[in-house]
Amino acid sequence: MDFKKNQEVIIQIDDLGNNGEGIGHVDGYALFVKEALPGEKIRAGIMKCKKNYGFARLLEVLEPSDARVEPRCPVARPCGGCTLQHLSYEQQLAYKENKIRNCLERIGGVDFSKVEFLPILGMQEEEPWHYRNKAQFPVREQPDESGKMRPVAGFYAGHSHRVIPMTDCAIQTPVMRDILQKILAWMEQCRIPAYNEEKHIGLLRHIYIRTGYHTGEIMVCLVLHAPNIKKSGISQGAFDALVDNLTKIPGMASICLNFNPENTNVILGKKTKTLWGADTISDTIGDIRYRISPESFYQVNPLQTEKLYQTALDFADLKPGETVWDLYCGIGTISLFLAKQLGENGQVIGVEIVPEAIENAKENARLNGITNARFYAGAAEEVVPRLISPTGGEAAKADVVIVDPPRKGCHQTLLDTIALMAPQRIVYVSCDPATLARDVKILGEKGYEVQKCRGCDMFPMGGHVETVCLLSRKAPV
Numbered sequence: 001m002d003f004k005k006n007q008e009v010i011i012q013i014d015d016l017g018n019n020g021e022g023i024g025h026v027d028g029y030a031l032f033v034k035e036a037l038p039g040e041k042i043r044a045g046i047m048k049c050k051k052n053y054g055f056a057r058l059l060e061v062l063e064p065s066d067a068r069v070e071p072r073c074p075v076a077r078p079c080g081g082c083t084l085q086h087l088s089y090e091q092q093l094a095y096k097e098n099k100i101r102n103c104l105e106r107i108g109g110v111d112f113s114k115v116e117f118l119p120i121l122g123m124q125e126e127e128p129w130h131y132r133n134k135a136q137f138p139v140r141e142q143p144d145e146s147g148k149m150r151p152v153a154g155f156y157a158g159h160s161h162r163v164i165p166m167t168d169c170a171i172q173t174p175v176m177r178d179i180l181q182k183i184l185a186w187m188e189q190c191r192i193p194a195y196n197e198e199k200h201i202g203l204l205r206h207i208y209i210r211t212g213y214h215t216g217e218i219m220v221c222l223v224l225h226a227p228n229i230k231k232s233g234i235s236q237g238a239f240d241a242l243v244d245n246l247t248k249i250p251g252m253a254s255i256c257l258n259f260n261p262e263n264t265n266v267i268l269g270k271k272t273k274t275l276w277g278a279d280t281i282s283d284t285i286g287d288i289r290y291r292i293s294p295e296s297f298y299q300v301n302p303l304q305t306e307k308l309y310q311t312a313l314d315f316a317d318l319k320p321g322e323t324v325w326d327l328y329c330g331i332g333t334i335s336l337f338l339a340k341q342l343g344e345n346g347q348v349i350g351v352e353i354v355p356e357a358i359e360n361a362k363e364n365a366r367l368n369g370i371t372n373a374r375f376y377a378g379a380a381e382e383v384v385p386r387l388i389s390p391t392g393g394e395a396a397k398a399d400v401v402i403v404d405p406p407r408k409g410c411h412q413t414l415l416d417t418i419a420l421m422a423p424q425r426i427v428y429v430s431c432d433p434a435t436l437a438r439d440v441k442i443l444g445e446k447g448y449e450v451q452k453c454r455g456c457d458m459f460p461m462g463g464h465v466e467t468v469c470l471l472s473r474k475a476p477v
Helices: 089-106 175-190 236-246 302-316 333-342 355-367 380-387 412-421 433-445
Strands: 008-016 022-026 029-033 041-049 053-063 116-121 134-143 149-156 163-165 204-211 218-224 252-259 271-277 281-285 288-292 323-327 347-352 373-377 400-403 425-430 448-456 466-473
Touching: 008 029, 008 053, 022 041, 029 041, 089 116, 089 433, 089 448, 116 302, 134 163, 134 175, 149 175, 175 204, 175 218, 175 236, 236 252, 236 271, 281 302, 288 333, 288 355, 302 333, 302 400, 302 425, 302 448, 302 466, 323 333, 323 380, 323 412, 333 347, 333 355, 333 373, 333 400, 347 355, 347 380, 355 373, 373 380, 380 412, 400 412, 412 433, 425 433, 433 448, 433 466
Parallel strands: 029 053, 116 448, 218 252, 323 347, 323 400, 347 373, 400 425
Antiparallel strands: 008 022, 008 041, 022 029, 041 053, 134 149, 134 204, 149 163, 204 218, 252 271, 281 288, 425 466, 448 466
């Protein structure tokens, strides 16, 4: 049967895809439908057709799943931020656990009869809402009910750059609502134009907010479509009014400007200027204190981060005096967590591609009085081979290697280098089960096998999941 755009079909949903979309079949043709759940019979309208599969929008749920719940957020459906608010939280956890297991079995060739697969770490006790400590809100101008153009902030609709206005997000820290409302009011009062992405005119591109969960410190960063403060055209009086408004919010610690004049989808530009307060804010994980800059990578869910890092620490099973390499170390979050366990004779060597993050990592080590951690800036696949060369300055010894790569996983060269270093244990922290599985298969060919695995739900209401895997060197046959 041939399908076409706008055609309506009745589908039985069988499964969930990688991003939480329902998957059903009509005459063998697969359709992906956002918000549909397994076990449901639905009416859907086809939006796009490929040769072997297509995409459809949910028009009506004819037979709902028992796991379907009412989304808490009024714009959950059009907003592209959350993809699973309509699914009960217990079933979200089951879905993510199954995704990890399926990827590792299907792509990684992992035999789970030989692996300790621990239950996923969820947020059942803490409530899986208002957990995010970072948000990036695009700013645009849209007509209000009377037709007057006004600045709005919110999130992009799924698969688009159309902004859905939203200042009261159900997964963001509640204080962000007050911050957004004050900035939007300031824009109107001082006539600050919002950025127009199509015409590349206007000024305020994004409102970028970070909060310290344990410290209560807040950072607000305005991303401007300008090369510097002088060419922004904003008067000193307008800046003074912004600072006066925002500093009324308890916990405000840093107000800064980031300059991004480029025609790009990248949010932050290369230059940041502090307008008021400190250049960084701080937060704690366990008993380690961290300084966080606008550019720093720092996990967005503080409560779950502690569980994630404790799992990595447990899997690493560190002994006093061991040498640990932490690759993709960011601002040293895992590195410093581990360094305290190693004693004076042990050491951690961290590598990260973002220079500002490495400076943060060094400062964080000083802040916590940790002297057995060293940090290097550069791509891990380039820096590590150089460091362990005869003239590189670091011994090739590695008792444990920790990797926490971006979604695309580890570079092949880095996996080759890790195998040459021959650590006894590799702890792989992953934000994508598919690339984790791919890399596990490669490491398996190099003499390592998965011993333990555990998921951690860092992103309730979304489709992503973090995973920690312990790989050990295979015993000689």
